[in-house]
Amino acid sequence: xxxxxxxxxxxxxxxxxxxxxAPIESLAPPAIVSIPISQHIGAPSKPLVKKGDEVKxxxxxxxxxxxxxxxxxxxxxxxxxxxxxxxDSSGLRKQAxxxxxxxxxxxxxxxxxxxxxxxFTLDASEIIEKVKKAGIVGLGGATFPSYVKLMVPKGKKxxxxxxxxxxxxxxxxxxxxxxxxxxxxxxxxxSLIMKATNLKKxxxxxxxxxxxxxxxxxxxxxxxxxxxxxxxxxxxxxxxEKQLIQAVTGKEVPAGGLPIDVGAVIFNVGTAFxxxxxxxxxKPLVERVVTVTGKAIPKPSNLLCRIGTPVANxxxxxxxxxxxxxxxINGGPMMGKALVTPDVPITKGTSGxxxxxxxxxxxxxxxxxxxxxKCVTVCPMVLEPYLLSRLGRKYxxxxxxxxxxxNCFECGSCSFTCPANIPLLDYIRVGKTxxxxxxxxxx
Amino acid sequence: MSKELLTISLSxxxxxxxxxxxxxxxxxxxxxxxxxxxxxxFGLGAxxxxxxxxxxCLLFEFLIQKFIMKVESSIGDxxxxxxxxxxxxxxxxxxxxxMLLIGALAAMAIGKLSFGGLGNNPFxxxxxxxxxxxxxxxxxxxxWPLPKLFSFSSLDSVTGAxxxxxxxxxxxxxxSIAHIKTLIPGNLDLxxxxxxxxxxxxxxxALxxxxxxxxxxxxxxxxxxxxxxxxxxxxxGILWAINCEQxxxxxxxxxxxxxxxxxxxxxxxxxxxxxxxxxxxxxxxGCGLLTVIxxxxxxxxxxxxxxxxxxxxxxxxxNILSKPKPFGTN
Ligand code: SF4
Ligand code: SF4
Numbered sequence: 001x002x003x004x005x006x007x008x009x010x011x012x013x014x015x016x017x018x019x020x021x022a023p024i025e026s027l028a029p030p031a032i033v034s035i036p037i038s039q040h041i042g043a044p045s046k047p048l049v050k051k052g053d054e055v056k057x058x059x060x061x062x063x064x065x066x067x068x069x070x071x072x073x074x075x076x077x078x079x080x081x082x083x084x085x086x087x088d089s090s091g092l093r094k095q096a097x098x099x100x101x102x103x104x105x106x107x108x109x110x111x112x113x114x115x116x117x118x119x120f121t122l123d124a125s126e127i128i129e130k131v132k133k134a135g136i137v138g139l140g141g142a143t144f145p146s147y148v149k150l151m152v153p154k155g156k157k158x159x160x161x162x163x164x165x166x167x168x169x170x171x172x173x174x175x176x177x178x179x180x181x182x183x184x185x186x187x188x189x190x191s192l193i194m195k196a197t198n199l200k201k202x203x204x205x206x207x208x209x210x211x212x213x214x215x216x217x218x219x220x221x222x223x224x225x226x227x228x229x230x231x232x233x234x235x236x237x238x239x240x241e242k243q244l245i246q247a248v249t250g251k252e253v254p255a256g257g258l259p260i261d262v263g264a265v266i267f268n269v270g271t272a273f274x275x276x277x278x279x280x281x282x283k284p285l286v287e288r289v290v291t292v293t294g295k296a297i298p299k300p301s302n303l304l305c306r307i308g309t310p311v312a313n314x315x316x317x318x319x320x321x322x323x324x325x326x327x328x329i330n331g332g333p334m335m336g337k338a339l340v341t342p343d344v345p346i347t348k349g350t351s352g353x354x355x356x357x358x359x360x361x362x363x364x365x366x367x368x369x370x371x372x373x374k375c376v377t378v379c380p381m382v383l384e385p386y387l388l389s390r391l392g393r394k395y396x397x398x399x400x401x402x403x404x405x406x407n408c409f410e411c412g413s414c415s416f417t418c419p420a421n422i423p424l425l426d427y428i429r430v431g432k433t434x435x436x437x438x439x440x441x442x443x
Numbered sequence: 444m445s446k447e448l449l450t451i452s453l454s455x456x457x458x459x460x461x462x463x464x465x466x467x468x469x470x471x472x473x474x475x476x477x478x479x480x481x482x483x484x485f486g487l488g489a490x491x492x493x494x495x496x497x498x499x500c501l502l503f504e505f506l507i508q509k510f511i512m513k514v515e516s517s518i519g520d521x522x523x524x525x526x527x528x529x530x531x532x533x534x535x536x537x538x539x540x541x542m543l544l545i546g547a548l549a550a551m552a553i554g555k556l557s558f559g560g561l562g563n564n565p566f567x568x569x570x571x572x573x574x575x576x577x578x579x580x581x582x583x584x585x586x587w588p589l590p591k592l593f594s595f596s597s598l599d600s601v602t603g604a605x606x607x608x609x610x611x612x613x614x615x616x617x618x619s620i621a622h623i624k625t626l627i628p629g630n631l632d633l634x635x636x637x638x639x640x641x642x643x644x645x646x647x648x649a650l651x652x653x654x655x656x657x658x659x660x661x662x663x664x665x666x667x668x669x670x671x672x673x674x675x676x677x678x679x680g681i682l683w684a685i686n687c688e689q690x691x692x693x694x695x696x697x698x699x700x701x702x703x704x705x706x707x708x709x710x711x712x713x714x715x716x717x718x719x720x721x722x723x724x725x726x727x728x729g730c731g732l733l734t735v736i737x738x739x740x741x742x743x744x745x746x747x748x749x750x751x752x753x754x755x756x757x758x759x760x761x762n763i764l765s766k767p768k769p770f771g772t773n
Pocket of ligand 2: 368369370371372373374375376385386417418419420421422424
């Protein structure tokens with residue numbers, strides 16, 4: 001049978017899953033953590049602690065400041081040393097709570113035993129409340145507060161939960177490892193999501209390059225009501241929510257719309273695991289699995305590390321020296337952000353740290369567009385990247401908007417493919433920023 | 444900690460392998476079978492015309508970019524090489540070198556660099572060169588040495604008109620198709636390469652091989668060649684069905700002249716063809732229709748070059764007509 005995927009566009013870069021067979025290891029808490037108050041989409045959280053306060057692992061240190069925001073918890077035990085601006089993955093200085101570690105004492109309420117807690121009697125609103133209090137956000141990189149997604153808006157009708165086990169970014173393996181090592185936990189998490197959204201059906205999409213994950217998830221899913229595992233053809237960017245929904249359900253989320261418009265509620269496998277821990281083990285989001293990988297890393301690893309740990313600590317654990325590091329990327333090679341310093345802290349949305357050796361760190365020289373249309377063919381949003389990029393370069397914002405430039409979600413497939421090495425997406429981003437500003441000013 | 448700075452750039456941080464020169468040299472490789480066949484049939488003449496055409500195109504690109512445009516030279520990207528090869532493929536093997544020089548100048552200066560160089564030219568440069576020559580030197584451009592296996596002296600070649608030319612002339616004079624058939628090579632010869640014509644038109648088989656290679660390498664898609672050739676077959680087929688005494692068969696139209704060369708190598712030029720598959724189908728059908736109209740009703744026996752150039756001109760309109768439908772707007 002032909003495997004499913006999304007309908008238009010897509011590329012298949014070299015997978016380079018160097019860390020795929022490295023089991024998840026725990027990284028010791030660092031001496032100091034810097035926990036940014038803005039690690040999610042939405043309003044920055046409001047600090048609840050001040051300099052000198054004692055905290056344990058799991059103590060809330062910042063609260064939601066609006067509907068779309070998130071709680072933040074201390075990831076170590078120790079003393080708040082200051083609240084200050086630190087450089088985060090965007091390269092900008094942002095406010096963070098800095099805590100000096102002392103031992104590793106956890107909040108008593110947290111159940112740290114490894115045993116699986118499968119049964120639950122909570123109702124939807126109780127689950128949602130726990131997810132909210134635990135500070136869970138989308139761990140696939142989108143970092144949208146999860147509790148909001150669990151509340152299906154009035155007037156919308158959901159028909160299925162779609163779970164993202166695609167991990168289509170080259171190099172990254174954290175989701176793959178979680179699926180192998182925390183299979184039951186994920187499945188309980190998915191059941192919790194189904195309960196919270198009152199849905200009877202969940203489909204977990206996994207790309208066919210992870211046969212071991214597909215097989216173990218399939219075997220164990222038999223013990224759960226209504227969860228189906230769907231192998232998908234390997235195709236980037238299948239992990240993007242609209243593309244995954246199309247691959248799994250065949251439905252096309254309208255431009256500018258949300259998954260719920262076609263009845264889908266979508267979560268990442270890592271988020272499902274975090275939801276399990278939050279609800280069943282009362283554990284807030286204080287740590288996550290991060291892939292540390294790249295051709296400049298001697299020991300590609302999957303590390304369970306505390307939020308706020310400096311990237312440098314992860315590199316050290318993976319044997320990486322900065323000597324041959326040309327570029328350090330927060331995330332995957334297609335959509336990740338290049339870091340300005342290895343002191344940047346790991347946040348809730350960090351799925352991987354990728355180190356490119358010097359020879360792979362720079363771009364090739366740009367030459368004229370030969371109108372080969374390859375960028376058009378690969379664009380999953382079916383846009384015309386060569387045109388959008390040209391409009392961005394020429395400041396033709398009106399036309400940029402008419403040509404649906406705002407639909408671009410910056411997957412990078414066009415720049416990746418262009419034989420003339422044109423940095424198409426750079427100019428499209430310029431256009432998106434400007435047009436975004438114009439659209440906002442109309443309101 | 445090292446003092447060396449980290450590179451910062453926006454995503455994506457990896458890049459696919461394919462580059463412009465790779466695509467261009469891929470086209471050049473695809474032209475090799477036809478080049479070999481033409482050398483086999485036309486001997487030294489073919490080698491000479493090809494070498495000079497390529498050399499002149501590279502030279503003009505270099506000179507114009509260096510002394511007039513004052514930009515960095517791009518002769519290494521392979522596009523001038525292809526223009527040279529395609530120009531040669533459109534000429535007879537006994538074509539005078541000094542005329543070739545003019546053709547190459549027209550191709551590079553008018554066809555390509557006056558628009559700003561690679562990627563900006565609306566017309567296929569090799570075709571601009573060819574049509575320029577056809578207008579300036581109609582006699583030399585329409586009398587062709589007859590191909591002869593392994594004829595390595597260009598002196599003893601016999602010249603004649605192409606099969607298309609012979610047929611057109613004869614039909615004009617009211618001769619019967621049965622009679623015309625005795626004047627021109629059989630279909631099998633036309634297919635394998637035993638017909639008079641320009642270098643690259645000589646063997647349909649070799650051109651198809653090159654086309655398959657380009658398909659395999661994803662340099663072209665099937666849309667333009669298939670819709671172009673398909674349209675010619677259907678259109679001439681209809682005329683032939685109406686009156687097979689007055690019109691040549693579709694097979695004849697398929698195998699003669701520059702149809703294969705044009706449909707596989709010239710119309711598919713990325714720079715001068717539409718961006719979407721739908722646009723490419725419209726483009727191919729347009730090329731096919733114009734080719735037949737010119738061949739049958741026009742003054743020239745061959746219409747492929749004109750058809751492609753005319754369609755090149757409307758590519759911007761086709762691009763607007765065939766815009767892709769963005770995701771989420773269905
Ligand atoms: S980055 Fe934007 S324009 Fe480029 S392929 Fe992805 S969605 Fe299309
Ligand atoms: S892929 Fe690059 S060269 Fe090809 S059409 Fe797009 S921008 Fe132009």
